[in-house]
Amino acid sequence: MRMEKPFRQLFKEYFNFSRKDRNAVIILGVLIGLVFIAHFVVDHIEIKTPNDFSGFEQALEKWEGQNSDIPEFYSLFEFNPNTVSKEKLDSLSIPSFVKRNLLSYRAAGGQFEKPSDVRKLYGMNDSIFSLIEPFIAIPEKNAPSVVKKEQADPVIISGTFDPNEANAEELLRFGFDRFQVSNLLKYREKGGDFSRPEDLMKIYGIDSAIFALVKPHILIREKPEEIALEEENSSPPLLIELNSADSLQLICLKGVGPVFASRILKYRELLGGYYSVSQLMEVYGFPEETFLSIKENIFTDTMKVEKIRINFVDFPGLLRHPYLNKVHVEAILNYRQKNGPFISNDQVLKAGLIDTATFVNLLPYLTCR
Incomplete structure (x- = not known):
């Protein structure tokens, strides 16, 4: 009995926990229990296969097929480059800068006579043109076109005009477009003159069609x-x-x-x-x-012909002649200052002061007197 009491006392002292230690043991026991339960539950969970979306995918493909026929806003369609409006052109599937160049070309009076003319537009390349070429529709000249109707409908042309005197407003009234009027007026400003009606055909942009329209109304007054x-x-x-x-x-x-x-x-x-x-x-x-x-x-x-006195002429007097430039004039005057007066006109060429072509043109104007 004496030995038993110390052992119990020893055991009791060894397993005697503080309140803090007891709480830790309880928490540890709970965690061990939770791990054991989780392991048991996971082993018995049945993992289901993913949802089957095949039916939904088939329905989606069917919907897309039904809507594939709906045209996009940007598309390709048949059009006449001479008459297509800006709004319709905006719906055409080509780059915007090509559309702008087409409208600018038309505004300047340009016309497309055949589909290949569209290829000449600035910015148009082979890939773009090959895409739209099948959709370009330009009526033949003998067929009634929208452009001709637009020009023919507004006013019935009457009266006469003189292409040497008519102003821009009069020319527009007789059926010329602004591009043709501009070229005609520039020709007159440069000194051009019309002596007969057919001379109008020399103006860039005036073709046989517009000439046939205005010819009965041309009256060139004699000076x-x-x-x-x-x-x-x-x-x-x-x-x-x-x-x-x-x-x-x-x-x-x-x-x-x-x-x-x-x-x-x-x-x-x-x-x-x-x-x-x-x-x-x-x-x-x-x-x-x-x-x-x-x-x-x-x-x-x-x-x-007024002669140039080469032994007396000064710098400005020599430079004003159209056949001489500053280099020629300085060379002639420097040579004269160093070597004295010129004895003959040929001396200018032999001294290498000017080239042969210039000397031949200038010779009738030179004198050493």
Whole structure:
């Protein structure tokens, strides 16, 4: 009994827990129990297979098939590039910058005669054109088109007009579009003249269709000087000397209006006179066809050509000549200052002061006196 008491006391002391220790033991026991129960439950849970969506997927495919026939806002459809409206063009499946270029081209008076003309638009490439080419529909010229109807409906053309005098408003009233009117007025501003109705065909943008429409209404009034020449039946053929003619005489020449007459006189003053009728081709903007039509009616008096006194002329006087530039003038004056007066005109070329082509043009104007 003596041995038993100490052992019990020892056991009691060994297993004697504080309140804090007892709480920890209780919590640990609960956790162990929960793990055991969870392990048992998980082993008996039946994992179900995923939901079967095959029926829903079939229904979705059927709905998409029914709606595939609904056209998108942007699509391809048959259109005439000459008449399609901006609104319809916006629905066409092509880049926006190509649409803008098409409208700008039409606004400037451009027309598409065949589908391949659309390929020439700025920004149009082969891939875009191959996509829309089957949808381009341009009626033939002999078929009634929307454009012709729009031009023919507004006003019945009556009266006459002179293409040498009519203003922009009058020309528009007779059926010309703004692009054609602009080109016609620019031609007149450059000195162009219309002596017969067919001359209108020379204007860029005026084709046989518009010419046939306006031809019955063209009335080109004869100039007073032309009437006077016609009345002088006994007078010799018209001959004009370029170095003494004034503007009134020059405009008597076929195709020479007030603008070209003024340019001819100004260039004559810069040159010091014409030594050859071919120098008219050097006048700014002067048409070759006009020169060919009047060359039999003009001549030059070379005695009236003003000479350049190369041993006395100063820098400004030499530089004003159209055949010389600043490099030429400085070379001539520096040579003269270092070597004294020129003895002959050929000395200018032999000294390498100007090139051969310039010397040949300038020679009729040079003198060493």
